[in-house]
Amino acid sequence: MRSDYSRTAEGMLILRAIEQYLPENRRIIDDPYAAQLLINSQYRMIAASSVLSQMLSGFLKFWAPGGQEMLTIRPRLVDDHARELEAKGLDQIVLLGAGFDTMALRLKSELRNCRVFEVDHPATQVEKVKGMNRIGKPGNLVFVAVDFEKDDFAEKLKGAGFDPALRTFIVWVGVSYYLRPQTVEQTLSRIAALGGPGTHLAWDYMLADVVDGSSKDLDALDKRWRVAALGEPWLFGLKPEDFPGYLDRFGFRLIRDYESLELQQLYCPDRRRPMSYVRIAFCERI
Numbered sequence: 001m002r003s004d005y006s007r008t009a010e011g012m013l014i015l016r017a018i019e020q021y022l023p024e025n026r027r028i029i030d031d032p033y034a035a036q037l038l039i040n041s042q043y044r045m046i047a048a049s050s051v052l053s054q055m056l057s058g059f060l061k062f063w064a065p066g067g068q069e070m071l072t073i074r075p076r077l078v079d080d081h082a083r084e085l086e087a088k089g090l091d092q093i094v095l096l097g098a099g100f101d102t103m104a105l106r107l108k109s110e111l112r113n114c115r116v117f118e119v120d121h122p123a124t125q126v127e128k129v130k131g132m133n134r135i136g137k138p139g140n141l142v143f144v145a146v147d148f149e150k151d152d153f154a155e156k157l158k159g160a161g162f163d164p165a166l167r168t169f170i171v172w173v174g175v176s177y178y179l180r181p182q183t184v185e186q187t188l189s190r191i192a193a194l195g196g197p198g199t200h201l202a203w204d205y206m207l208a209d210v211v212d213g214s215s216k217d218l219d220a221l222d223k224r225w226r227v228a229a230l231g232e233p234w235l236f237g238l239k240p241e242d243f244p245g246y247l248d249r250f251g252f253r254l255i256r257d258y259e260s261l262e263l264q265q266l267y268c269p270d271r272r273r274p275m276s277y278v279r280i281a282f283c284e285r286i
């Protein structure tokens, strides 16, 4: 069992933290909480300094082109979707593999009537709980510690107060590619069984040719190697053309599968094209 918190989850935090130093009209997501949750002392030093943050943003433009854009668009897009669903009536949100995401804080007022369940590996969640207690954990936030490879998260969620009869939005981003294909299938089957028809799911997936190494995208292959060196290799991917059929097997219909050019137009037309080897999709249980 992994005994330390997820470094890739903390990577998402530092990206949102340095994003805050960009002028408002260029910033993709507002997240004043990200810097406060950082654990790594070098990251904390960077996030405390406008100069160092802008230097890191500059470095990332070359080292991981479009990475800062894509990985700040992802939570922003999910927030926007959550707001939309909330306006129509939403009772609960489940963040599967929540990491250090701060949606419960970012949307504290919009989601005040909605319960937010954060499900994550205990090794990461223990650090998240410490950080959220320091900042001020919203009363509607519930933590559920789960190892997807071993535990039935649906049972654990129900044990924590999740009600399958209520209107639900499940967010499963930044996670599936770190899991074995059979774990992804098992997780999707459990998601499908968990909520009834009308349950919404946000899910991002990695392109299959990046995971199997046959992609021509050298940046993607470089990142594939680097996450493996961090002990969190990418194990699962899909081809976009196979995606609707894959979802269908689990009783989901695809609403929208966003690719990077579309996301650039929506959120950062005057910035770099977001990295294109991860796609973000919204689906509904039929």
Ligand SMILES: C[S@@+](CC[C@H](N)C(=O)[O-])C[C@H]1O[C@@H](n2cnc3c(N)ncnc32)[C@H](O)[C@@H]1O
Binding pocket: 006, 008, 009, 012, 013, 096, 097, 098, 099, 100, 101, 119, 120, 121, 122, 124, 146, 147, 148, 149, 173, 174, 175, 178
């Ligand atoms: C890249 S992070 C993404 C975090 C968050 N969803 C975000 O977008 O900022 C991957 C997350 O998946 C979680 N994860 C990976 N393998 C897991 C497992 N076997 N069981 C539970 N959580 C797992 C990690 O703990 C981590 O929080």
